[in-house]
Amino acid sequence: MASFKRARRTAANGAFVVFSFVTTAIALAVLAVILWTLVAKGFGGLNLHVFTMSTPAAGSEGGLLNAIVGSAIMCSIAMVIAALVGILAGTWLAEYGRDHWYAETVRFVNDILLSAPSILVGLFVSQTLVVPFHGFSALAGSVALALVAVPVITRTTEDVLKLQPSALREAGVALGTPLWTTIREVLWKSAGTGMLTGGLLAFARISGETAPLLFTANGNQFFSLSLTKSMASLPVVIFNDGLSAYDDLVKLAWTGSLIVAAAVLGTNILARIVTRERKPK
Amino acid sequence: MTTADAALIQRPPPKGAKLDPVFKWICAVAATTLLASLTGIIITLLIGGWPAFATFGLGFFTSSHWNPVTDVYGAEGPIVGTLISAMLALFFSLPIAFGVAVFLVEFCPASLRRPIGVAVELLAGIPSIVYGIWGLFIFGPFFAQYVQLPLMTAAPAGSMWETLTQGVPNGTNILTASIILAMMILPYMAAVLRDLFNTVPVQLRESGYGMGSTTFEVITSITLPFVRRSAIGAVMLGLGRALGETMAVTFIIGNSHALPKSLFDSGSTIASTIANEFNEATGLHVAALIALGLILFLITFAVLAIARALLGAESPA
Numbered sequence: 001m002a003s004f005k006r007a008r009r010t011a012a013n014g015a016f017v018v019f020s021f022v023t024t025a026i027a028l029a030v031l032a033v034i035l036w037t038l039v040a041k042g043f044g045g046l047n048l049h050v051f052t053m054s055t056p057a058a059g060s061e062g063g064l065l066n067a068i069v070g071s072a073i074m075c076s077i078a079m080v081i082a083a084l085v086g087i088l089a090g091t092w093l094a095e096y097g098r099d100h101w102y103a104e105t106v107r108f109v110n111d112i113l114l115s116a117p118s119i120l121v122g123l124f125v126s127q128t129l130v131v132p133f134h135g136f137s138a139l140a141g142s143v144a145l146a147l148v149a150v151p152v153i154t155r156t157t158e159d160v161l162k163l164q165p166s167a168l169r170e171a172g173v174a175l176g177t178p179l180w181t182t183i184r185e186v187l188w189k190s191a192g193t194g195m196l197t198g199g200l201l202a203f204a205r206i207s208g209e210t211a212p213l214l215f216t217a218n219g220n221q222f223f224s225l226s227l228t229k230s231m232a233s234l235p236v237v238i239f240n241d242g243l244s245a246y247d248d249l250v251k252l253a254w255t256g257s258l259i260v261a262a263a264v265l266g267t268n269i270l271a272r273i274v275t276r277e278r279k280p281k
Numbered sequence: 282m283t284t285a286d287a288a289l290i291q292r293p294p295p296k297g298a299k300l301d302p303v304f305k306w307i308c309a310v311a312a313t314t315l316l317a318s319l320t321g322i323i324i325t326l327l328i329g330g331w332p333a334f335a336t337f338g339l340g341f342f343t344s345s346h347w348n349p350v351t352d353v354y355g356a357e358g359p360i361v362g363t364l365i366s367a368m369l370a371l372f373f374s375l376p377i378a379f380g381v382a383v384f385l386v387e388f389c390p391a392s393l394r395r396p397i398g399v400a401v402e403l404l405a406g407i408p409s410i411v412y413g414i415w416g417l418f419i420f421g422p423f424f425a426q427y428v429q430l431p432l433m434t435a436a437p438a439g440s441m442w443e444t445l446t447q448g449v450p451n452g453t454n455i456l457t458a459s460i461i462l463a464m465m466i467l468p469y470m471a472a473v474l475r476d477l478f479n480t481v482p483v484q485l486r487e488s489g490y491g492m493g494s495t496t497f498e499v500i501t502s503i504t505l506p507f508v509r510r511s512a513i514g515a516v517m518l519g520l521g522r523a524l525g526e527t528m529a530v531t532f533i534i535g536n537s538h539a540l541p542k543s544l545f546d547s548g549s550t551i552a553s554t555i556a557n558e559f560n561e562a563t564g565l566h567v568a569a570l571i572a573l574g575l576i577l578f579l580i581t582f583a584v585l586a587i588a589r590a591l592l593g594a595e596s597p598a
Contacts, residue, residue: 013495020388023380024397027471030464031404037419038411088311096305097312106312108589109319115518115585116322116578117525119552123559123574124322127329147318154315176295180304208408211527211552215559235410239528242414250418257411268406272399 035261042258045251050259054223055237058246064256066223070231071260074138074217075207077227078145082206083199086150087188090157095183107158114151119211121147126215138224138231141217148209149202156198160191193274200271208264210235234260322578330572332565341572347538347554349562354569358538360576362548365541366455366530367523370462375516378467382474386504387496398475405468413532416461421452421533424460429545448545456544458534462526466519473515477508514591521584525577527552551577 049063056062089106097103121144129140164187172182188195213236220232234256242253333341333354344355385398429450436443448454481504489499505512535547536557549557551573559570 009495009498013497016383016495016497016500017388019376020380020384023377024384024389026377027381027401027404027467028397030467031400033419034404034407034411034415037415041418085311085314088308089315092305092308092312096308103312106315108586109316111589112582112585113315113319115521115525115581117527117552117581119525119527119555120322120326120574120578123329123555123571124318124325126559127325127571128321150315150318154312178295178298178301180301181295181297183304204406208410210408210410211556214556218560235408235528238410238414239531242410242417243532253414254418257414260408261411264406264408265403268403269399 038254038258038261041251041254042256045255046258050252050255055221055232055241055252056248057221058244058249062252064234064237064252064259066220067232067234067237067256068259069223069225070138070217070220071207071233071235073225073227074142074145074213074231074233075203077139077142078149078206079199079203081142081146082149082153082202085146086153086198086202087157087195089150090154091161091183091188093154093158094161095179095187110151110154113147114155117211118148118209119214122212122215125212130216135228136216136218136230138217138227138229141213141231141233142227144212144216145206145209148212149206152202152205153195153198156201157191157195160194160198161187163194164191197271197275200267200274204264204267204271207267208235208260210239214239326571326575326578330568330575332568333572336565336568341569342576345538345540347569349558349566352565354565356551356569356573356576358540359549359551359554359573361540362455362534363524363550363552363577363580366459366462366534366548366550367520369456369459370466370523371516371520373460373463374467374470374519377463378470378474378519381467381471382478383500385471385475386478387500398472401468401471403468404464405472409465409526409528412461412465412529416457416529416533417453420461421457423452424457425450425452429454433545444542445544447543448547450545453533453535453547454545455534455541455548458530458548458550461529461533462523465526465529466522469522470515470519473518474512477511477515478504481507511592514588514593517584517588517591521581521588524581524584525552527556531556 049061050065051063051068052065053061053063054066055064089110093103093107093110097106125140125144125147129143130136133140168186168190169179169182172179172186177185213233217233217236218230219236219240220230222232224231238253238256238260241249241256244250337344337354341354341356342360343357345357345361346353346355347358348354381401385394385401389397429446429448429452432442433446433448433450436446485503485507486499489503494502530550531553534549534553536549536553537547538549538554539546541548555570555574555577558566562570
């Protein structure tokens with residue numbers, strides 16, 4: 001009887017082990033299949049034209065130059081805005097606000113923004129920066145992307161600042177240093193790696209975002225550097241061309257997907273390398 | 282001596298001391314920007330969507346008649362589509378996320394723990410749009426040929442099975458959208474669950490093993506009860522993501538506004554409807570789409586607020 005019970009327990013556990021291994025294999029297989037298809041479908045379209053010509057009309061030759069440049073410009077502006085707001089807000093939460101009820105509120109709001117659907121950010125910016133000015137603009141796109149990035153940076157900044165030993169702050173006080181000098185010269189420097197990681201993760205997130213750009217920067221068939229006009233971006237080109245009925249546009253969309261995925265995954269991996277290198281010290 | 286004392290007493294305030302309150306103030310303004318953004322989103326959606334609520338009243342929620350030509354909008358289709366696809370996605374991904382988390386915590390050799398953990402997290406990094414194009418061109422056709430068609434042909438006439446599998450076998454339907462969604466939320470939930478399992482004190486787990494428990498018993502009677510509350514929070518977090526996902530779903534859900542009649546019927550979600558129509562919309566159509574946005578916001582807000590309450594402030598969001 002006892003041995004039967006034992007066999008049953010062993011069998012249940014065996015099934016559980018198998019289940020756990022199989023599910024992990026499924027998850028890894030999905031990643032492998034997606035990456036493999038991206039390379040298989042997108043690599044063939046990678047040539048010099050992709051980087052030297054703007055998006056084509058169906059049937060003609062073209063590349064992704066305007067979209068790549070557009071994505072780079074809008075992501076850069078967004079990152080500047082987001083870093084400024086996010087680092088200061090995170091600093092306030094960690095160093096000044098702490099347990100104050102207002103800090104708790106801001107923390108809650110930040111968590112909501114962190115997971116809120118990005119398409120709603122697009123709607124918001126479109127209603128406040130596109131409709132009143134009668135037209136799509138790269139600036140509106142940048143602001144929308146910044147709104148997606150700010151919560152990420154705020155969160156990581158607060159988290160890494162909280163990890164810094166309070167001895168650092170006390171040392172500043174003992175020297176008679178103003179708190180803001182201690183923050184700038186000591187805390188930000190010792191938390192620098194962590195903040196950089198947060199920035200990289202935020203960049204990785206916004207460089208693949210499509211929904212906030214659709215109604216703000218929209219797309220632009222031509223090369224444009226103007227911040228007050230609509231601007232092309234890789235994700236929007238993938239969206240438009242991927243759903244089009246033309247094989248050459250779909251092929252271009254795959255190549256764009258490969259570039260976006262490579263950029264995003266590369267940044268993600270870089271963020272992890274940055275964190276790991278400093279840790280042993 | 283006296284001069285030194287005098288110097289001590291008359292020591293000027295440290296450089297930059299006057300700017301201290303200014304810096305604090307600037308930081309507080311930056312923090313307030315976050316609050317202002319969220320308030321701005323809510324107010325914009327309320328104002329923009331109001332005409333739709335005013336025109337259609339409760340009918341906006343209960344009618345599935347969505348027609349931009351006649352300017353009549355009932356949002357039941359997208360709302361139901363959003364809820365169904367998110368729930369199905371959760372249903373598919375929860376067991377897998379659980380299995381992955383258990384594997385990483387209990388069975389994985391230490392040397393593989395980090396690479397596999399990173400690989401799962403990378404799955405979360407792949408942009409939504411890439412899942413979309415992959416779903417439309419690779420997964421959809423595969424699914425249609427090897428899952429949809431066999432299931433439809435095997436369905437006995439008049440059965441529940443037949444009702445559930447009605448539709449066109451083209452791979453763009455509620456079920457494929459849910460499966461792609463499941464792939465997208467899987468890594469988030471796996472990562473949060475893994476972190477939660479790691480918070481269980483080692484002594485607690487080891488005392489379980491010391492009693493002769495199998496891994497299965499340790500997980501079900503020690504680990505899971507210990508993290509129960511937070512685990513539900515993690516699941517809600519995944520649900521929140523699934524509700525708001527836009528681009529991938531827009532590619533593969535088929536985009537029809539009617540109430541989905543089966544798993545293989547095309548449908549729409551709130552996010553996909555907005556993504557598809559907002560730029561071409563005018564007048565009341567815009568208001569109806571923004572009203573949809575408000576509904577989506579309220580749903581995700583509720584889900585995320587519950588998730589956060591269950592997870593506690595310190596957990597990853």
